[in-house]
Amino acid sequence: MRDKVLEILFKYRATPLKNGKTPSELFLNRQLRIKLDALRPAIRQPIQTSPQLEQARQLKVGNRVMARYYGDNKQHWRPGVIVEKYGKLHYSVKLDNDYVLKRHIDQLRFVSDRPKKRVTFAQEEEKERSSSAKHLPSEKPRCDLGSGLPSSNMHHDLHEQAVLSHFQPA
Numbered sequence: 001m002r003d004k005v006l007e008i009l010f011k012y013r014a015t016p017l018k019n020g021k022t023p024s025e026l027f028l029n030r031q032l033r034i035k036l037d038a039l040r041p042a043i044r045q046p047i048q049t050s051p052q053l054e055q056a057r058q059l060k061v062g063n064r065v066m067a068r069y070y071g072d073n074k075q076h077w078r079p080g081v082i083v084e085k086y087g088k089l090h091y092s093v094k095l096d097n098d099y100v101l102k103r104h105i106d107q108l109r110f111v112s113d114r115p116k117k118r119v120t121f122a123q124e125e126e127k128e129r130s131s132s133a134k135h136l137p138s139e140k141p142r143c144d145l146g147s148g149l150p151s152s153n154m155h156h157d158l159h160e161q162a163v164l165s166h167f168q169p170a
Contacts (some may be wrong), residue, residue: 001152005138007134010032010034011034013032013036014031015031022065027168057081057105057110059085059091059105059108059110060084060085061082061084061085062081062082063081063082063110064079064081064110064111064112065079065082065091065108065109065110065111066078066079066080066094066108066109066111067079067080067093067095067101067103067107067108068103068107068108069095069101077109078095078096078097079095079096079111080093080094080095080101081093081094081097082102082108086102089104089105090102090103090104090105091103091104091108092106
């Protein structure tokens, strides 16, 4: 008896009302699929894709790329140059170490030809300063030894040194 009631309710919810919509469309914002729907083919409108989605990325021979490299049982990205194109999606890449790979476009990333800015770290800067400081003459003393009094800028200079030493690695 319970199954019959559920079947009747299901058919009711799938039957159009006076306004042309079914109770399920009004409540769930979609149509229920009934056995009759399986007999008739679904008329679907073709999905329209934008031209941007239809076109795959294109690389040219001579482009600098990063290629996926699977050596040492690890995945790495290695820099290289496109040397040949096979079809629309496959390329031959010569790595900077002269090794030649064949890769799908999904395994390649375009790299601009612009030189990168050199990134220096605090430790490198400190090493550069210490090596250049050996070749420079020593600084003048900050106070006048003859008068026995500190110079007027000494307090400012000490504060500046304390602030700078706070930001430098130990």
